Amino acid sequence: MEKYFDIIKNSYSGYFNYLISEITSFHWENYFYGLLIISLTIWGLEILFPWRKNQKIFREDFWLDTFYLFFNFFLLNLIALIALSNTAAEIFNDFLNVFGASLSNFQLFDASKLPWLLGLFIFFIVADFIQWGTHILLHRIPFLWNFHKTHHSVKEMGFAAHFRYHWMEPVVYKSILYIPIAIIGGYNIEAVAIVHFFNITIGHLNHANIGWDYGPFKYILNNPKMHIWHHSKEMPNKYGVNFGITLSIWDYIFKTNYIPYSGRDIELGFHDDDEYPKKFINQELYPWSSKENSINKKK
Template identity: 75%
Template structure:
């Protein structure tokens, strides 16, 4: 038990120092804090210059709520709970494996350090995106998970910051299911992960932005605003009542597994979910919502 307490303490101390360093040090390209700000300003600028829904305000409905979510989920959530929880869970999982004489390294199929960096990053990106696509499907299909995911689907007007409006339990679910698949290909350093992470953030911001882009033939590879807006449609097709267009960064999984649905230009479709008129409109209410709701509808 003392070991886990030390892990939690060290996690808080380490992440606090990391966050403090991110705020005061801007001389490295993989600074997540300022990287998020730059990406957000660029995509917001594209929204302003090329608005798809021209009658939508620059400061759209819930703009400031989503901006708060963006910084809370990307930085403060880690400080409050996620880093300590992740490190403790990883240590606990490794201890359980050690009881039966197994280590996580025994699951490792190969070490990406033995591959050209570009190939290793590509493998990391493909595996993580596919696992996240499947996790996203679970968020829609499992009633308990759906109640967490409703926070994200409570967006009524799409904009770049809506990308990071989600309940704090979502990254717990994502990270838990991603732990072993990523562990089996280990060997990444922080800058390797940053490259993939910044790319995913950019695509995610664009997917939620007020932009009418689909990238032409690349729409069958990359998720895009015209496809992702249908993921947020309030009235789902009857044959796909659990959800559509689950793609995170890549759209190709939806086309491969037949969960794609872009019937027409969705610029003006109604967003949300059944009963969203009764969903809390404030941050605290949305975070507490799953505590007293346990059904999907």
């Protein structure tokens, strides 16, 4: 047990030092300034090429979503996520050791021994597919949907809405993603940084007030005209549509795609969202209330 406490303590101090280092130094894989550059660039595109021309630059909940952007990208890791992730990984490895095994025994191949671009491509494809499947679970499992409602409480789309999500979401995503990514093995920090920045860029664009669909590439890449239907208040089914994170191809393959017409002016949200709290703290507490847990499905 003392080992796990040491992991938690070291995770806190290690991430705090890392965060200070990111803020005070600049390098190409710097996540702090990378997020700032991507966010400001796409906000600029929203201002120059607005899809909904009557939508204000400082739209509804702009500052709430900006807080979510920095909280979920940096502070959440400092508060809990890194410590939980490191501890969970160690507990899982200790569990395997009981049976005389380790995660390396399940490794399918070492991506570091593949050509760099091929290893990067496999890492990206596997991660995106797993996240697509996890996203569907967030809609289909009532307990998880109560957390995912935070993201679907957005009423006006803008780039920062990408990061409006409850802190439990990355716990779910990372937990499900951990083993599939670990059994690939061998991916390096450069590959992770490239995929991470690309995913953030596409995610920001998906939520931005920009009417792009990328032409023929819309069948591969998720895009604003597709993703806005994922946020539609009125759905063609009980669970939702267009679950793609970065890639749209999974939705087309598995027939969860839906773009009946331009969704520029559709109403966003979910059933009974007028009862959903407006403030950050109340949104974080929402899933734990007994009243709201009884309202556990979209209607």
